[in-house]
Amino acid sequence: MSFIRWVGLLVVGLVGLVFSVRRLGLPAQAVEQTGRLYQRFGSDGVSYGMIALTTGMTVLGAVLTWRAWQSLRH
Numbered sequence: 001m002s003f004i005r006w007v008g009l010l011v012v013g014l015v016g017l018v019f020s021v022r023r024l025g026l027p028a029q030a031v032e033q034t035g036r037l038y039q040r041f042g043s044d045g046v047s048y049g050m051i052a053l054t055t056g057m058t059v060l061g062a063v064l065t066w067r068a069w070q071s072l073r074h
Contacts, residue, residue: 003068010061013054020050 024047028038037045 003065003072006061006064006068008061009057010065013057013059013061016054017051017058020047020054023047023050 024044028043028046032046033040037049038044041048054065
């Protein structure tokens, strides 16, 4: 069960990372302009924050998926 959970985390992280990299350089939407990242870092702050979070999710998902895969094999 946990293997499926970690694969899900990996997939969500990868999809989020792709969308946040594609979002980089575009102007912030109206709903994003009220957030702390936009107020502190400007228009690209939202994209950089998304990239940081989804990179962490991807790395964590990859490590935990690898460990779960190794435990299933043994």
